[in-house]
Amino acid sequence: MKEREYETVIGLEVHVELATRTKIFCGCTTEFGGKPNSHTCPVCTGMPGSLPVLNRQVVEYAMAVGLALNCEISRCCKFDRKNYFYPDNPQNYQISQLYEPICRNGRIEIETGDVTKTVRIHEIHMEEDAGKLIHDEWEECSLVDYNRSGVPLIEIVSEPDMRDAAEVIAYLEKLRLIIQYLGASDCKLQEGSMRADVNLSVRERGASLLGTRTEMKNLNSFKAITRAISGERDRQIELLEDGKEVIQDTRRWDDNKERSYPMRSKEDAQDYRYFPEPDLPPVMISEEWINAVKKRQPELRTEKMARYQKEYGLSEYDAQIITGTKRLADLFEETAKLCGNPKKAANWIMGETLYLLKENHMDPEDASFSPAYLACLIDMTESGVINGAAAKQAFAEIFLHNTDPVVFVDTHGLRIERNDDTLRSLVQKVLDENPQAIADYQAGKKKAIGFLVGQTMKATGGKAAPGDVNRILSELLFSHKPL
């Protein structure tokens, strides 16, 4: 009943960690891992006397994402300080952009089912990430690691154009696809290189004013996002039905308990006192610079799909699957170029690769095998050096351990027996052992040949090409004296 009365209005703030080599304001590495506080320097730990210097690559990635999302790129953007106290924020202010962000007024098309919808992008801005807080298990304390402090982020703020979890997921998947294709980030929700904060409010269907919205954080998977949206919607509706008000606050979603908790206390004023960052001059972006970034923009998904159909003769369906992630597309294309057989390459990608990814709970981005090896495997299969079953076996090794297929095939003796003389004597042996089958064949029972092929295959341990066996068997049977 309530589902029909209330409409959910959702906007998203998505933080994306950019794939630069260094942090946004200093020359520390952004490499993941590393001993706590080893990727730090005076700048990213807020030492007295330190000063920020902007990483040009951050600006270019932000521009690239903005262009891909159809945004207006600001001709002059500036940085501002967002002031708040928290241990993961070494200066107790974050350098961000409020007043003049780098991109504004974009849009993105999402598909849910058959429906295409436009979600508007309010703005994109650059900012620095905070460090990591780890809750100590033994003592009542938390521990701070500044390795992540200063890692560059772009924050993509949407308009409140989404209406349900499906649209939210579609939006996030589309964003991820685009940003991965640009190479700007690997956008992994679980690893935190993409983080989504959900702003949600409800209103009676038909109402024009927006309800009070709450912000939800700590959503680490699509499932959690879906659950959180439904949980918060219900919570708000319940409040309103009870005649109470929805209080604007920031809530932390606990996916284990499947509920949210208010995050802020009185001591978190949420008055960020933004003012222009005096340590950083403005960034002026010229027409030339935008054009240069545009030119360097890698092919986006739609273009690639079209090209794969044209250049490699793939079907639309196949092209869509293969370009589903940039990694898969790259693996396909490299393989296809090396072996010259796009159809086979496509089959291996769509078939075994996707299968093994699923089996091993891996993201396509984690596929790290060498396309050269797959190309080699395809060559071997096509030229009959190995058969299908052997190829699958070898591919599993390539996929998991990046093993050279030639080495694998030889070590495991998977080569198909192609020597006619060897085959001939093997077939002869089978014939000698199965006189009844010969008699059946001569009596006109064609099935007998299948039986004999099977026996031969058995005898070769599967290492014979069915074509060869059939040919030799036919020859020998034809020339066999009648029983």
Added chain:
Amino acid sequence: MNIIQMPALMLGQMIKNREISAVEAAQAYLAQIEAKEKSLHGFVTVDRDGALARARAAQQAIEDGTLTGPLAGVPCAVKDNIMTEGLLTTCGSRMLNSFVPAFSAEAVHRLEKAGAVILGKTNMDEFAMGSTSETSAYGPVRNPWNTDHVPGGSSGGSAAAAASCECAFALGSDTGGSIRQPSGFCGVTGLKPTYGTVSRYGLVAYASSLDQIGPVARNVPDCAAVLEAIASYDAKDSTSMKRDAYDFTESLRDDVQDLRIGIPSDYLEGGKDGVTGLSDDVRKAVLSAAETLKERGARVEEFQLNYVRYAVPAYYIIADAEASSNLARYDGTKYGYRTGSYDDLHSLYKRTRSEGFGAEVKRRIMLGSFVLSSGYYDAYYLKALKVKALIKKAFDDAFSRYDVILAPSAPTTAPRLGESLSDPLAMYLSDIYTVSANLAGLPGICLPCGFDSKGLPIGLQMLGDCFMEKKIIRAAYTFEKSRGPIDYSRCSREEAAS
């Protein structure tokens, strides 16, 4: 003349000529520090062993020819808000009472490259906030000319040390006059460069858009030489300016014939509506200095600067706002002072900061937080930035007609200790002649132009247009030549009856 009374360049020359060794020079200054510190307290840290080691290294490098500059082997002091690797840096605050930097400021690196020998860190108003050097957590600094009086602030320690010959020269920092005003009060020469001329990397930030490091010395040539040594473009400071020329000592010429000098009449009004509070002694001395320059061939006239009364309020809004943000990092979690007991995160922050900061710093952080807070940002902070634009324009106009603007360094001579802190607002008003240069990014030099009836120095200030250090150095040098040398023996000798 004994070692400690020599100007820095003279000492440098004698060291170069092997007439004096760097170690002798360091020892002489260290002895002077020992003699004077009890009465002056110009230093927070005296690094005796470090200084002698640096002196020995400098001497070696001079002897093998790798150090050839004019300041090689010359002992100096560095204000305690400038980072010095391995040497305690407190900013005059309890908050950093045990802080030892892991890196040195760019300006310090450059001094070391020039071969100067750092003796220690000078005392100052806490976090550079103050005009008397009385807010230091380590005790006030006293004026060497009369120890019942303040040396000025916030670089009071640097100015007192230079005047009392505890060092050949010192580095200070200037956000609203903190080099110039104490230089005036202590009868030494101090220079604030054009914003962006000396790297701010390693200067503990007070107000980022206004701060600059600069030299304090006993004469104009020394000041120019130190500026030349420390000024540079620095890629680590995004506000650093690439200057066309860094050869500031080239302008040490006794010649003002082509200079047009303006004196703002709105600076000279005193008394009646209380805007400037300018004392008669000071006004007379400044006008007399103007006459001297006129006699040397400069064109001197009065003019209306405008917006004078608005500089101080605009300055305090902007400076306190930026300070409230710059000082947020001092929270007891990463370095520095931490309170003994706390219940949770927020009480850790509040108690650490309330105990670690002194009253003046807390006052400014409160005001700064307020003027940036929701609802007040437009009315205060944004408004102040607009007034800053108006003030800059007023100076642009003035400098289209004049090469140098003459002014007092302060409305009075040094006040007595203990008189200023009870009325902070009155203290702020006394910054009227210095804050504009920070707001507009202008270079300014202060040097002694006389003494009042009590024997306290009177400071003359010369302001130049942006990037025009050479013009004000030339004007100051010419004035100094006519004025004659200052006798610092009165404040450098051993304590007799004060």
Added chain:
Amino acid sequence: MHRRYDILEKSKGERTMDHRISDETMEYVGILAKLEQSDAERETARNDMEKMLDYVDMLNELDTDGIQPMSHVFPVSNVFRDDVVTNGDGRGETLKNADWIKDDMFKVPRTIGQ
């Protein structure tokens, strides 16, 4: 959170406005600044702030319509670094001035989620 900030407005043309800052405002600013005062200190702090705000209100005498707020004093722009790693293991320097360290991380009171 609401706060009262009473301004007694005098007629246009007069310079001074009396600012009375409420306890709530002082507490609020204390939360923003992470500073706390004893009751005695608070009175002094309040008086100081009121006096200062009265004083800086003088800026309202100036007509600044159409004036661009000037953040940076020189028209510098586009100061960049290259995306090249220049720093190594900074652990030693980062941790050296703190006594409260565990497993090479800074120890702070328990925080409530992120």
